[in-house]
Amino acid sequence: MKDWRYWLAEQRGTLVALAIFALMFTIYISNHPAGLTTNVAQTAANKGTLLALVAMAQTLVVITAGIDLSVGAILVLTNCIASMVVTGNAFETTLGVVFVLFVGALCGALNGLIVIYGRLQPIVATIGTGAIFFGIALILRPLPGGTVNETLADAMTGKVFGIVPASLLMLLAIVLVVWLPFCSSVIGRAAYAAGSSETAAYMSGMPIRRGKFAAYTLGGLLASIGGLFLTFFTYSGQASSATASTYTLLSIAAVVLGGVSLFGGRGSAIGAIFGAFAFRAIGDLMFVFDFDALWQPLFQGVILLLAVSIGALGLWRVRNRLEWFG
Numbered sequence: 001m002k003d004w005r006y007w008l009a010e011q012r013g014t015l016v017a018l019a020i021f022a023l024m025f026t027i028y029i030s031n032h033p034a035g036l037t038t039n040v041a042q043t044a045a046n047k048g049t050l051l052a053l054v055a056m057a058q059t060l061v062v063i064t065a066g067i068d069l070s071v072g073a074i075l076v077l078t079n080c081i082a083s084m085v086v087t088g089n090a091f092e093t094t095l096g097v098v099f100v101l102f103v104g105a106l107c108g109a110l111n112g113l114i115v116i117y118g119r120l121q122p123i124v125a126t127i128g129t130g131a132i133f134f135g136i137a138l139i140l141r142p143l144p145g146g147t148v149n150e151t152l153a154d155a156m157t158g159k160v161f162g163i164v165p166a167s168l169l170m171l172l173a174i175v176l177v178v179w180l181p182f183c184s185s186v187i188g189r190a191a192y193a194a195g196s197s198e199t200a201a202y203m204s205g206m207p208i209r210r211g212k213f214a215a216y217t218l219g220g221l222l223a224s225i226g227g228l229f230l231t232f233f234t235y236s237g238q239a240s241s242a243t244a245s246t247y248t249l250l251s252i253a254a255v256v257l258g259g260v261s262l263f264g265g266r267g268s269a270i271g272a273i274f275g276a277f278a279f280r281a282i283g284d285l286m287f288v289f290d291f292d293a294l295w296q297p298l299f300q301g302v303i304l305l306l307a308v309s310i311g312a313l314g315l316w317r318v319r320n321r322l323e324w325f326g
Contacts, residue, residue, distance in 0.1 A: 013259010014271035020257065021274050024281035031288045038163055044284065045165035046157050046233060052171060052276035053226035054247050055254035056179065057108075057219040059272040062255055064212045065195040065264025066115065066122030070130030071223045072248035074107045076239055077137040078227025083146025083237025086228070093149040101224050107133055108220020112213040130244070137239040144238040146231075153232035167229070171273065174225065179269045182218060191215045195264025254279050 025044070029036045054071050061068040078100050085096035107129070114125045160166050182188040190211030193201035202208050226247075231237060252262075258275030260267025286296050 011268075011271075014268055014274060017258040017271050017274035017278055021278035021281055024278055024285060028281055028284045028288055031285075038159060042157075042159055042165045042167075044280065045167045046229075047284075048277040048280040049165075049167040049171050050226055050229050050233065051247065051250055051254060051280055052273040053174070053222055053229060054251040055258070055272040055276040056174070056269045057222035057226070058251040058255050059258070059260050059267060059269045060182075060191070060215040060219040060222070061111075061122065062260050062262060063195045063264055063267055064191050064215050065198070066212075066216075067252070067262070068111065068126045068216070068219055069123060069248055070107070070111060070126040070133055071219065071251055072244035072246065073130035073133035073137070074104055074220055074223040075227045075230060075247055076244045077107070077133045077140075078104050078224040079230045079234075079243075080137045080141035080146070080237040080239055082228050082231035083141065083148060086148050086152070086231060088149070093152055096149075097228065100228055101221060104224020104227065105217050105221040108217045108223070109213070111220065112216030115216065116209050116212055130248075134239065134241065134244055141237045141239045144236055146237040148231050148235055150235070153235060156229065156232045170229075174222070175270065175273070178218060178222065182214070183268070187211050187214045192265050195261075195266070197265075250276075250279060 028044075029040070032040060034040055054075055057071045057074075058068055081103055082096065082100045085099055086093055087096065111122075111126055111129055114120055114129065115122050118125065156166055156170060158166050160169060183192075187207065187210055190201065190206040190208055191214065192211075193204070193206050194208045194212055198208060230243075254276035255267070255272045256262060256275070257278055258267065258271030258273065260272055260275075283296075286299060291299065
């Protein structure tokens with residue numbers, strides 16, 4: 001196979017997600033009363049970035065052939081913690097941010113340890129840990145409230161040079177600093193190999209445990225960045241079960257829309273990012289076309305079902321497992 005054809009096959013999911021997002025966003029902007037303005041772009045970027053961060057966290061686990069049902073709970077927990085500690089002067093705010101990121105990474109590491117050494121199914125393990133994380137969030141923040149460093153919040157959710165949404169630059173930095181080094185490293189390749197065939201990867205001498213542990217830990221870290229961004233976006237913290245459940249489900253939908261295989265071993269966090277923005281654009285279309293609020297959950301559920309179905313279409317033409325990962 002020629003190089004460009006191989007690259008196209010590898011990036012097919014990402015390109016499809018990009019095309020869906022471009023189409024949905026074009027329709028949204030064409031029908032928006034204000035059209036494409038910097039404020040409209042900023043709002044869309046902020047909402048899309050929040051979901052993209054959680055989708056990236058989900059992607060890291062999914063490529064190992066697992067699924068993390070605690071990402072929404074980690075998002076909510078770190079949101080509640082951030083509303084308590086990311087405040088004060090610059091030094092205090094920095095310490096608060098570091099602590100929030102540490103908590104997120106610790107939650108992800110706990111998931112990884114339970115899955116790897118406890119040998120529990122990821123879906124079972126993360127249901128349990130997610131309940132624990134949400135319970136802690138509820139204890140810390142029984143009622144909505146708190147505050148955050150407004151200067152930092154405005155900078156992260158505002159515009160750079162009055163044009164470019166700062167959230168997009170932050171997302172780009174995370175891709176360059178976290179995702180690209182991970183997927184190009186031995187540990188990252190081991191995580192992919194674990195999703196393709198853990199037994200074969202183990203027999204090949206790949207560091208499977210380290211790969212899976214790194215994937216879960218980085219997933220928790222990314223979810224905590226999402227929790228921070230949610231705090232910047234809302235200026236407060238709230239232990240909301242609806243938020244936790246919604247972002248967990250939407251992260252799975254974004255992952256599948258982005259071409260990441262739920263069977264593991266295939267896909268990219270970049271595709272998941274475009275999947276997240278595509279899913280947000282679909283939600284914005286409901287607002288533009290004035291869908292009744294009572295119908296919106298039904299519509300989103302149909303989209304979620306279709307997203308999962310799209311991810312399974314490729315299996316119909318696969319004759320053996322090696323073809324799926326080839």
